[in-house]
Amino acid sequence: xxxxxxxxxxxxxxxxLRDIPLVSTAEFRETVVRSVADGARLAALFGRPHxxxxxxxxxxxxxxREGALFIVETEVSDCYPSLTVDCxxxxxxxxxxxEQWGVRPLGHPWLKPIRFHYSYRPGYDAWARSATEAIQPxxxxxxxxxxxxxxDVAVGPVHAGIIEPGHFRFQCHGENVYHLEISLGYQHxxxxxxxxxxxxxxxxxxxxxxxxxxSVGHMTAYCQAIEALQGCIVPARAYALRAVALExxxxxxxxxxxxxxxxxxxxxxxAAHCGRLRGDxxxxxxxxxGNRFGxxxxxxxxxxxxxxxDQAKLLLEKIGRIYNNVTTAVDLxxxxxxxxxxxxxxxxxxxxxxxxxxxxxxAARACGLERDVRYEFPSGIYALSHIxxxxxxxxxxxxxxxxxxxxxxxxxxxIQKQMEMLPGGPIRxxxxxxxPERLVVSLTEGWRGEICHVAVxxxxxxFAHYKVVDPSFHNWMGLAMALRDQQISDFPLCNKSFxxxxxxxxx
Amino acid sequence: MLKExxxxxxxxxxxxxxxxxxxxxxxxxxxxxxxxTARCPGQCRxxxxxxxxxxxxxSADGLHLDLGRCLFCGECETACPVNAxxxxxxxxxxxxxxxxxVLPGTxxxxxxxxxARMKRLLGRALRLRQVSAGGCNACEADTNVxxxxxxxxxxxxxxxxxxxxxxxxxxxxxxxxxxxxxxxxKTYEAVPAPKIVIAxxxxxIAGGPxxxxxxxxxxxxxxxxxxxxxxxxxxxxxVILDGLLRLLGRIGK
Ligand code: SF4
Numbered sequence: 083x084x085x086x087x088x089x090x091x092x093x094x095x096x097x098x099l100r101d102i103p104l105v106s107t108a109e110f111r112e113t114v115v116r117s118v119a120d121g122a123r124l125a126a127l128f129g130r131p132h133x134x135x136x137x138x139x140x141x142x143x144x145x146x147r148e149g150a151l152f153i154v155e156t157e158v159s160d161c162y163p164s165l166t167v168d169c170x171x172x173x174x175x176x177x178x179x180x181e182q183w184g185v186r187p188l189g190h191p192w193l194k195p196i197r198f199h200y201s202y203r204p205g206y207d208a209w210a211r212s213a214t215e216a217i218q219p220x221x222x223x224x225x226x227x228x229x230x231x232x233x234d235v236a237v238g239p240v241h242a243g244i245i246e247p248g249h250f251r252f253q254c255h256g257e258n259v260y261h262l263e264i265s266l267g268y269q270h271x272x273x274x275x276x277x278x279x280x281x282x283x284x285x286x287x288x289x290x291x292x293x294x295x296x297s298v299g300h301m302t303a304y305c306q307a308i309e310a311l312q313g314c315i316v317p318a319r320a321y322a323l324r325a326v327a328l329e330x331x332x333x334x335x336x337x338x339x340x341x342x343x344x345x346x347x348x349x350x351x352x353a354a355h356c357g358r359l360r361g362d363x364x365x366x367x368x369x370x371x372g373n374r375f376g377x378x379x380x381x382x383x384x385x386x387x388x389x390x391x392d393q394a395k396l397l398l399e400k401i402g403r404i405y406n407n408v409t410t411a412v413d414l415x416x417x418x419x420x421x422x423x424x425x426x427x428x429x430x431x432x433x434x435x436x437x438x439x440x441x442x443x444x445a446a447r448a449c450g451l452e453r454d455v456r457y458e459f460p461s462g463i464y465a466l467s468h469i470x471x472x473x474x475x476x477x478x479x480x481x482x483x484x485x486x487x488x489x490x491x492x493x494x495x496x497i498q499k500q501m502e503m504l505p506g507g508p509i510r511x512x513x514x515x516x517x518p519e520r521l522v523v524s525l526t527e528g529w530r531g532e533i534c535h536v537a538v539x540x541x542x543x544x545f546a547h548y549k550v551v552d553p554s555f556h557n558w559m560g561l562a563m564a565l566r567d568q569q570i571s572d573f574p575l576c577n578k579s580f581x582x583x584x585x586x587x588x589x
Numbered sequence: 590m591l592k593e594x595x596x597x598x599x600x601x602x603x604x605x606x607x608x609x610x611x612x613x614x615x616x617x618x619x620x621x622x623x624x625x626t627a628r629c630p631g632q633c634r635x636x637x638x639x640x641x642x643x644x645x646x647x648s649a650d651g652l653h654l655d656l657g658r659c660l661f662c663g664e665c666e667t668a669c670p671v672n673a674x675x676x677x678x679x680x681x682x683x684x685x686x687x688x689x690x691v692l693p694g695t696x697x698x699x700x701x702x703x704x705a706r707m708k709r710l711l712g713r714a715l716r717l718r719q720v721s722a723g724g725c726n727a728c729e730a731d732t733n734v735x736x737x738x739x740x741x742x743x744x745x746x747x748x749x750x751x752x753x754x755x756x757x758x759x760x761x762x763x764x765x766x767x768x769x770x771x772x773x774x775k776t777y778e779a780v781p782a783p784k785i786v787i788a789x790x791x792x793x794i795a796g797g798p799x800x801x802x803x804x805x806x807x808x809x810x811x812x813x814x815x816x817x818x819x820x821x822x823x824x825x826x827x828v829i830l831d832g833l834l835r836l837l838g839r840i841g842k
Contacts, residue, residue, distance in 0.1 A: 198768055199804065219768040239772045242751035244719040244733040246726055247769060268768045269723050272804035283641040287660055287798040287822075294727030294823065351593045357737035358603045365615065372617030375727045377822065378662050387617065410596050417592060585725050 087113050088152035093459040094310040096522040110156035115168045123440050125534045127175035129183045130547040146458035164190040171440035180208035194222045197267040220249040220265040227253040239268045246584035262565040269588035277548035293586030298331045298376040299528030303535040307524035308382040311516050318505035320384030321463040329493040332529035334363035336486040346575045347424040355411035362404045384510030405494045425480035429564035429576035441560045443531020443553045448474035448481035455527035469496045482579040516543040552586030603738045612827045619661045621679035624692040626651040629673040636665035656690040657794040660822040683819045683832025702838030712837045714746045718756035722773045724763030727823040728790035734826050758785035764792040764805035785816040
């Protein structure tokens with residue numbers, strides 16, 4: 083990668099805003115497209131206003147070979163040549179920018195809103211809608227398939243179970259799905275917009291509720307960003323406790339999902355046991371901080387609650403016991419041919435598709451891609467203490483389930499190791515003001531995959547921009563692809579194997 | 590079949606004895622705050638300043654905490670120099686009326702049951718449709734968990750159903766985003782009368798962390814009539830269960 087076109091950065095290492103190279107739009111496009119073709123991944127792409135009529139587009143490319151991030155910017159007004167045709171990873175990012183700033187990516191193959199809100203730039207709208215035109219969720223064009231026996235199945239936003247809302251359209255031929263279109267935005271609460279001018283007393287709460295089941299993951303990413311900007315030295319004990327909480331979050335969700343997958347194929351023993359064991363993990367998080375989702379545990383500078391020797395012992399004891407039970411419950415799955423038979427070859431995503439779309443997390447690892455922030459861009463305790471990466475091969479429901487199971491085993495071992503060598507000392511360092519005109523990219527491996535936060539400060543050290551990329555943002559398209567050429571009745575199973583976040587996406 | 594039975598024996602019986610026995614809550618659990626107005630000299634207002642959602646107010650008539658807005662973050666407790674606010678381990682927090690959620694008060698925790706007619710109709714078999722209207726998924730998760738073997742909601746005759754047409758009411762989570770408002774109203778309208786509405790979590794009660802955002806409606810208030818408020822961010826499953834059972838007259842008077 084040519085250094086003059088990019089600013090090289092690292093996970094949670096701030097850079098000067100003025101040091102980011104500003105290139106022509108053509109050069110920007112070429113640089114991004116070329117480096118993605120060369121193995122980099124688009125971790126973030128967003129627009130931020132710069133003056134009344136101009137917008138800066140900023141790309142963050144992640145290159146795991148070097149463990150480095152590359153940043154480049156360009157300036158546009160109301161349109162620019164779309165990247166998506168040559169770089170499918172940009173697909174949803176470009177839709178997002180179009181919706182937020184009214185900037186049109188010319189030649190984008192399927193330009194539609196994704197959160198269904200008004201443009202943040204008065205006078206600019208990518209679809210030439212007037213400021214008074216009502217914007218209704220999922221009121222947009224959908225793919226159409228025509229012919230005999232061809233039909234659409236539309237479900238949502240309110241689904242059958244207790245889950246978040248989204249709208250799904252299946253273009254079917256009989257039972258067979260040609261394509262699934264996913265239309266989200268129902269959970270849009272305006273988080274990024276509300277972060278501007280911060281940090282405020284609400285910032286931490288926004289982070290902990292970006293995706294409720296990823297409270298620790300998003301909060302860790304936020305804290306890393308703040309701490310890096312301030313040059314705050316976080317105590318080692320805090321890093322360890324954060325990682326323990328993050329891994330418990332992974333354990334809870336993976337266990338719950340394995341249970342849900344079992345339920346979706348009608349195998350109730352594992353479903354019933356895992357439903358309960360997931361709660362046992364959540365209770366471990368509550369042991370740390372009183373809240374089952376880890377609310378109030380992680381804060382800039384470290385963590386709020388310490389563990390004394392007795393509590394640490396209790397935690398170790400409990401985790402061992404829960405893990406034994408999970409093993410018993412999950413082993414049933416792999417030993418039941420009817421379950422394995424339903425998991426195998428269902429909802430397959432090809433490795434190439436996975437690379438093209440830039441999938442992250444277990445969904446990517448299930449296709450054999452070694453994509454894991456803890457390994458590629460380690461921060462905190464992960465920089466010192468490694469956790470083996472869990473890989474699958476077949477990219478189907480089975481692989482996504484099995485990767486989760488491998489991760490459960492490795493996370494338990496990791497937590498045990500951390501607890502046994504828990505560093506002493508304080509749990510929180512003092513934090514102060516943020517420096518002006520800096521940018522930091524903070525990556526964390528949440529249980530769904532890469533969480534990317536980009537914080538930009540203004541001349542006064544307030545947030546001039548705060549970008550959140552939940553792993554779901556990369557992965558929803560993966561689910562759509564997994565459904566191609568499947569039976570529509572396999573949707574619940576495929577969906578659960580990804581278990582993506584609606585509100586993490588909708589922000 | 591044998592392996593399933595062996596596993597069943599190993600894993601044992603998981604249902605908790607609530608409400609017959611008191612629930613086991615985590616040591617660090619932050620339950621209902623206790624507001625001791627007498628301790629507060631009413632000068633410093635640090636509690637009000639640190640509160641992310643303006644749940645705490647210090648005015649001429651003393652110190653007040655609105656449980657409906659509270660995120661249970663504990664910031665006020667940490668900030669208060671005279672311990673005028675502290676978090677207890679009380680899980681009985683549900684209320685029938687919004688005004689009962691302002692502390693100090695007498696209203697919370699003792700939510701009265703539905704009137705005799707509604708209790709006769711719903712008391713033995715309550716079916717709810719859950720609507721997530723912008724909830725972060727924590728409230729949803731801790732509602733969902735009630736259907737696991739641990740809480741075994743079914744033993745109380747309460748069930749979550751897929752269709753509003755089969756429901757006696759709706760359980761709403763989330764601040765009611767602009768984009769979910771029509772679907773929420775349509776779902777409510779599809780429930781046959783008489784019907785009830787339960788607001789779970791700080792978001793559904795008053796907008797939670799998102800209160801005041803133009804993308805949300807600050808909860809169900811003003812959109813649908815609410816029969817039961819269950820505070821928390823998210824409420825512990827026991828708080829939700831306690832509220833539901835009180836509504837049906839299964840606990841308390
Ligand atoms: S009240 Fe809290 S936990 Fe519940 S949906 Fe809102 S933010 Fe999430």
